[in-house]
Amino acid sequence: MTGHDGTQTPMVVAHQVRKHFGQLEVLKAVDLTVGTGEVVVLLGPSGSGKSTFLRCINRLERLDGGSIHVQDELIGFRRTPAGIRHLKPREVTRQRRDIGMVFQHFNLFPHLTALANVIEAPTGVLREPKNEARARALELLERVGLADKADAYPRQLSGGQQQRVAIARALAMRPKLMLFDEPTSALDPELVGEVLATMRDLARDGLTMLVVTHEVNFAREVADRVVFMDGGRVLENGSPQDVLDNPAHPRTRSFLSRFLTASPAPER
Amino acid sequence: MATAKPPPAQGKNDADDATENSQAPGGGADVVDVAGAAPVRHPLRWLAVAVLAVLFAQLVHFLTTNDNFEWDVVGSYFNAEIIGRGIATTLELTLVAMAIGIFGGVLIAVGRMSENRVLSAVCGAYVWFFRGVPVLVQLVLWYNMSALLPRVSFGIPFGPELVSGQTNELITPFLAAILGLGLNEAAYMAEIVRGGLLGVDPGQTEAASALGMGPARVLRRVVLPQAMRFIVPPTGSQVINMLKATSLVSVIALSDLLYTVQSIYNRTFETIPLLIVACLWYLVMTTVLYIGQSYIEHHYARGADRNAKQSFWDFAFFRRRPAHAGAAGAATTTEEDK
Numbered sequence: 343m344t345g346h347d348g349t350q351t352p353m354v355v356a357h358q359v360r361k362h363f364g365q366l367e368v369l370k371a372v373d374l375t376v377g378t379g380e381v382v383v384l385l386g387p388s389g390s391g392k393s394t395f396l397r398c399i400n401r402l403e404r405l406d407g408g409s410i411h412v413q414d415e416l417i418g419f420r421r422t423p424a425g426i427r428h429l430k431p432r433e434v435t436r437q438r439r440d441i442g443m444v445f446q447h448f449n450l451f452p453h454l455t456a457l458a459n460v461i462e463a464p465t466g467v468l469r470e471p472k473n474e475a476r477a478r479a480l481e482l483l484e485r486v487g488l489a490d491k492a493d494a495y496p497r498q499l500s501g502g503q504q505q506r507v508a509i510a511r512a513l514a515m516r517p518k519l520m521l522f523d524e525p526t527s528a529l530d531p532e533l534v535g536e537v538l539a540t541m542r543d544l545a546r547d548g549l550t551m552l553v554v555t556h557e558v559n560f561a562r563e564v565a566d567r568v569v570f571m572d573g574g575r576v577l578e579n580g581s582p583q584d585v586l587d588n589p590a591h592p593r594t595r596s597f598l599s600r601f602l603t604a605s606p607a608p609e610r
Numbered sequence: 611m612a613t614a615k616p617p618p619a620q621g622k623n624d625a626d627d628a629t630e631n632s633q634a635p636g637g638g639a640d641v642v643d644v645a646g647a648a649p650v651r652h653p654l655r656w657l658a659v660a661v662l663a664v665l666f667a668q669l670v671h672f673l674t675t676n677d678n679f680e681w682d683v684v685g686s687y688f689n690a691e692i693i694g695r696g697i698a699t700t701l702e703l704t705l706v707a708m709a710i711g712i713f714g715g716v717l718i719a720v721g722r723m724s725e726n727r728v729l730s731a732v733c734g735a736y737v738w739f740f741r742g743v744p745v746l747v748q749l750v751l752w753y754n755m756s757a758l759l760p761r762v763s764f765g766i767p768f769g770p771e772l773v774s775g776q777t778n779e780l781i782t783p784f785l786a787a788i789l790g791l792g793l794n795e796a797a798y799m800a801e802i803v804r805g806g807l808l809g810v811d812p813g814q815t816e817a818a819s820a821l822g823m824g825p826a827r828v829l830r831r832v833v834l835p836q837a838m839r840f841i842v843p844p845t846g847s848q849v850i851n852m853l854k855a856t857s858l859v860s861v862i863a864l865s866d867l868l869y870t871v872q873s874i875y876n877r878t879f880e881t882i883p884l885l886i887v888a889c890l891w892y893l894v895m896t897t898v899l900y901i902g903q904s905y906i907e908h909h910y911a912r913g914a915d916r917n918a919k920q921s922f923w924d925f926a927f928f929r930r931r932p933a934h935a936g937a938a939g940a941a942t943t944t945e946e947d948k
Contacts, residue, residue: 400820431825439822449817453835463821466831508817515821 351414353378353519353550354399360407361394368394370574371408376519376552381545383561383582384554386571387597392554395571396521399552400441401434412441412519439467442512446524448504450496456483456507457492460514468515475514482510486540502533506540513544520544522553558601562586570594683883687874688890696870697891703787703856703866708849710792715799722804733800740797746858749790753862755781787859795852802844806837838910846903850896857892867891 354376361369368391376382384392397403399410401418410417417437419426429437451459460479464470470478483489486506488499496504505525512520522541526534538560545551545564555561561568561582568585570578577591578584589595673679687693721733740748756777763774781789810833818828860869871884878884 402816402820435819435822435824438820441820443817443820445813445817445820447813449811449813451814451817451832451836462831463818463823466827467822511821 351378352376353380353413354552355411356395356399356408357410358408359395359398359405359410361391361398361403361405368574369398369405372571372574372576374569374576374579376550377566379548379550380566381551381553381564382567382569383565384552384569384571385556385558385561385585385597390571391574392571393523396443396523396552396554399519399521400438400443402443404428412437439515440518442515442517442520444505444508444512444520444522444525446527448496448501448508448528450504450508450511452496455493455495456488456499456510459496459507460511463511464514479510479514482513483507485513485543486510487536500533501529502536505529505537509537509540509544519550519552522551522555524554524556526555526557556601558586558598570597572597678882679886680880680883683880684886684890687871687884687887692870692874693867693887693891696865696867697895699864699870700853700856700866701895703784703791703859703864704849704853706788707791707795707856708852710788711795711799711848711852712845714793714796715801715803718796718800719803719807722800723807737797737800740794741801743794745790745794745855746861748794749787749858749862752781752786752790753783755786783859783862783864786862787856787864791852791855791859795848798848799845802841802848803837805844806839806841807833809840810836835910842910843903843907846899846906849903850899853895853899854892 352375354374356372356374359369359372359374360367372391372395374382374395384396386392394403398405399412399417404418409419415437418429418434420429420433450456451462454462457476457479460482461472461475464475464478465472480489480492483492486509488503488506488510491499491503491507496507499507509525525541526537529537534557538557541551541553541560542564553560553565565582567580568578568582569576570585570589570591572593578589578594585594586598589598718733718736721729722737724730724733759777761774762777762780763771765771765773814832814836815828818832819825823831856866857868859866860872863869865873867888871888875881875884
C-alpha cells in the first residue's frame with residue numbers, strides 16, 4: 343500500500359464485501375481502501391466482480407454482507423440499537439449525490455441536449471439557480487473540450503464526445519468520489535485517447551477516482567495504486583510498478599501477458 | 611471490353627483519382643456515364659392502374675346515378691342541429707373515457723411493475739378481466755347494474771354508510787357508457803404505458819439514480835419523456851378506436867352520433883342517407899385526429915433522429931421543418947457536378 347491512506351480519513355473503506363446473484367457468488371469478501379485524492383485502478387478479467395464492486399459503492403447493487411463506508415458514512419444501511427436496517431430509498435438517493443459515476447455505455451439522456459444533461463441534476467436535485475448551473479455546466483463542457491457542443495443532442499455526438507459529456511454531467515454534482523465503470527470499453531480505438539486524457543486531467547486535479555478499466559497503460563501512468571481482481575477476490579493490491587511489472591500471483595501474470603505482448607489484445 | 615489496355619485507360623482517368631484507385635488493375639472497365647439510362651418498365655403496374663381506373667369510374671357512376679343515396683337528404687341533415695348534438699355527445703364520451711383510460715392506465719401500469727406481488731397480481735387480474743370481456747358486454751352490464759346491486763352506498767367497509775342511493779338513479783346511460791368504455795380503455799392503456807416504460811434502457815434509470823435523483827424525479831424527468839415516444843403512437847390509435855367504439859353506446863340508448871341518426875331514420879325511413887351522414891362525420895373526426903397524432907409523434911421524436919429538432923412553438927403553430935430537404939438538395943448538386 344502507498345502512503346496515501348492512513349494520513350487522513352480514507353474516502354472508501356470496503357470491508358469483507360459479499361454479493362451474490364442467485365447461486366452465483368460475485369464478490370467473496372472484498373477488502374479495499376481508497377484514500378482521499380487517490381486514483382485506484384481496478385483490473386481483472388470479465389466476470390471478476392470489479393464492476394459489481396463499483397456499483398455496490400453507490401448502492402446501485404445491494405450488498406449481501408460486509409460493509410462499505412464512504413467518508414465514514416455507512417452506505418445503504420443504518421445502525422440502530424435494534425440492529426442494522428436498510429436505508430429508505432430517499433436516504434439512499436441522498437448518499438448517491440456525492441458519488442459521481444461514469445458508465446460504459448455513457449447513458450446520457452437522449453431527449454436532452456448536452457447542456458441540459460449536465461444541468462439536470464444540479465437544478466433538480468441540488469436546487470441550484472438555473473443561470474448559475476448553466477454557467478457552471480458551460481465551464482465543465484469547456485473543461486472536457488466540448489463547449490461548442492452544448493446544444494447538441496447525444497445522438498449527434500461521437501462516442502468519445504458522449505462520454506466526455508457524461509463526465510461533465512457527473513462533475514456538475516461536485517462529487518467527492520468518482521467511479522468509472524469501463525469508461526472506454528464501448529469506444530472505437532481512436533476515440534479512447536480523448537476520454538483518457540480527460541480522466542488524466544481530473545486525476546491531476548486531485549479528484550478521488552476508482553476506475554475499472556482494461557487500459558493497462560492508463561493504470562501505469564495515472565494510478566496511485568492498482569488492484570487486480572479475479573473470481574470475486576482481490577489478488578493484488580499495490581503500486582502500478584509492483585502489480586504490473588512484478589505480479590505476485592500467477593493469475594495476474596497470465597492476465598497481463600495478453601496486454602504486454604507486442605500484438606494487440608485479441609477481441610473477445 | 612475486358613481486354614482494354616490499362617495504361618491509356620488510366621491516362622484518361624487521371625482527372626478522377628478516386629475511380630482510379632477503386633478499379634481493379636486488370637478490370638479495365640470502359641468509362642461509362644449512367645446519366646440518362648432507360649428505366650425498367652413495369653407492365654404489370656400499368657395493368658393494375660388501368661384496372662383501378664375502371665373500378666374508380668364505376669364507383670363514381672354508382673355514387674352519382676343511384677337515386678337511393680338521396681344526396682339532397684344527406685345535405686339537409688349534414689348540418690342539422692340534432693346531428694351536432696350527437697357529435698358533441700360522441701366527442702364528450704371519447705374525451706372523458708380516454709381521460710379515465712389514460713389516468714387509470716398509468717396507475718395500473720405502475721402497479722403491475724411494482725415489486726409488491728399482491729399489487730402487481732391485482733393489476734394483472736384487472737387487465738386480464740377488462741381485456742377479456744367484450745366492450746359491448748361491459749356496456750350492457752354497467753347499464754343493467756341495478757339488477758345486481760339495487761342500492762349503492764359509500765362508507766366505511768363493513769361499517770356505517772355515509773352516502774347511498776338507488777343504482778338506477780346513479781348510473782345514467784352516460785355514466786354506464788363512461789364506466790364501460792373508460793375502465794376497458796384503462797386496461798389497454800396500462801399495457802401500452804407498461805410497454806413504453808419497459809422500452810426505456812434501464813441504464814437511463816441507473817445514470818439518473820447515480821446522479822442522486824429520487825425515483826419519482828427519475829420517472830418524471832428521465833423515463834417518462836423517453837417512454838412517450840413508445841406510448842404516444844399507440845395512444846393516438848386508441849383515441850381513434852375510442853371515437854369509433856363510442857358508437858356501441860347506441861345499444862344503451864345514449865344519443866351519440868349513431869343513435870341520433872338511427873332515431874331519425876326509424877321515423878323517416880331515410881336509412882342510407884342518414885348512415886352516410888354518420889360515416890362522413892366519423893371520417894371528418896378521425897381525419898382530424900390522425901393529423902393531430904402525426905404532429906404529436908413528431909414532437910416526441912426529439913433527439914431520436916439526427917435531423918429532427920423542433921421547438922414546442924414550432925409544433926404548436928404547425929411549423930414543420932423539412933428535415934430531409936438539406937440532404938436531398940446536397941444529393942442533387944453532386945449529381946449535377948459530375
